[in-house]
Amino acid sequence: MNSMNPEKVIFGFFIVLSLTLNFGFFVGELDNHTHHHVYELFAVIVVNLIATILKFGDRTQMGALMLATSLVAMLQLVAAALVWGVAAHGDQQLTPTVVASVVSLSGGAMLANVISVVLLMIETVMLRR
């Protein structure tokens, strides 16, 4: 455990970043669109995608669980992006109802990301022993 593993750094970085970005998008009044920027949602989706891909191919029980949480987060975020896109380009505008549903969907994704980070911490603690 003396040398730093660059793979672990990148891995941890993206998992934590997806949580922090997710949190950044989520905070603010639930139905006020000025509190939730679309660029932030884009960033959350990209970083989450990268985190998901990074978890591919790990055959351990922990790896499988982490992949599952990431897939859940992706599902929620893609749903949020779809709701936003349909609302912005369809006939209805960004009403408070739409914004509320987008933000609550991203809130669900954040929960999955929290679990991901907790799992990462558990794994690290167990490796220390």
Next chain:
Amino acid sequence: MESIFFLIMRRMRAPLLALILAHSVAVLGLVLIPGVDDQGNPWRMGFFHAFYFVSYMATTIGFGEIPYAFTDAQRTWVMVTIYLTVIVWLYSIGTLIALLQDRALRRAFVENQFVRQVERMGEPFYLICGYGETGRALVATLVEGGGHAVVVDASPDRLDELKMEVIREQVPALLGESRNPENLQKAGLLNPMCRGVVALTPDNDANLKIAISAKLLRGDIKVICRADSKEVEANMASFGTDHIIDPFDTFALHLATAFQSPCLFLLRSWLTGKIGVDEEPVCMPGKGKWILCGYGRFGKAVYHRLKDEELETVVIEATPEKTGRPPDGILVTGWGTDEATLRAAGAEEAVGLVAGTDNDVNNLSIAMTAREINPDLFVVLRQNRQDNRVIVDAFGADIVMHASTIVADKIRILLATPMLVEFFGLGLFQEDQWSCTLFSRIAGLLENREPPEVWELVVNDERASAVTESIRRGHAVKLGHILTNPREREESLAAIVLLMIRHNGDRMLLPEREIFLEPGDQLLFCGSRLARSRMRWTLRNEHSLRYVRQGYSPRRGRVWKFLRGER
């Protein structure tokens, strides 16, 4: 399956990451760069349109500048992203295609398919390790008889041969060393439907290891091994290998049977389904000089058999310094393919010749030259390779012996009706006349020249519940009873008992009909297919048994008793 899934995921990680990064950079750039709409008003592309544009640009579909014509700033950015995304896209697709063509992955796919195929086997099958000449003959004869086989072999060429083989059903085959116990497991050793393992690789050690693995992992199944050295045979026997087959001994015994008892030889070929009923027994020449070409392992085994028959034998061998010399008897050095050697060995006055080298062309050449010198010569021709059958048949030898087929037939009998092997062993001690009588007796039983059916029976609760129940109640059952037609007790079934092994281990050849059956007796029958199915009634149905024993079956139902006035 999951290993393949994880392998693909792991290998696709880098291309997918590159793809996501390139796409997100391209989308973000398009969203940030200001543009104008068709009216000239300032306009910014949303994520929706940006993602749409990048998706068709990266895949080189290219629908054009949608929804409004781009500004120069946007076009500059698009130029950068075209090169970026198209390259990354091609890289990802290229990796995926390379992955699907990967040898390891394709092998994993094939192996996976094989394992599922074996798991789905719903009928008893035999695991055959080694698909050489013998393995090939065995698989063909097993499948022909309606059985099933699974093959393991390390050579891809031989497995290709199996795929090309025209046989009734597709035989699952695993490419891999059969000495590896993991491969045996994959091939269904632990499958409850697996009834036996046959180790036929040319390597004694590999066969030994297969036998040990099979006996350790599945003690309850039959293990048959090929071995050509006495030490390995002893080793295999020590841990309970069921049957050990020395191909050279088996072959020589086969030849000896032809010498000692031509009728038994004929009976054997007939009962094992090799020939029809019309064949005449081979007429062996009387006493006289025999010439044996080739003194390798095969030649030595034959030599000892000829000596046992007290026949004068001359050996022709090209390299006696390698093979050694016969302990007594004459040796002529040479190939035997030329006239001079054959004349030196005395082909003019000899009665028989065994062309027994391991080369089919040489054997044919020896036999043809010898026939020219002495047209009355009795020729035994050893055939080594199955694909030479056409030319070997064209020669018309008195006896053709294809070692692989002989061994394969023996194994098939050992797997299906092991008592038949014992029967032939005991039959060898009888006079030839005994076999001839038996032959005509069986031929007389069968109508329409149908091939004889051979089957075994153990008198136990599972196979003959009515018989054991009757014995338990104190009503003895004779052998003649179960050989009676359960529909008409005046008639006998078209079947005879060849061999009976009593519960105490006594062996009886052609037992009398008056013998009383005991639980644990084993019987070997030969007869017609119809007789076999009729006999099942007597064995399992107590009414049928009562009928053949006493001539009536009691009315058991209340209604019948009432109608009959019985109360």
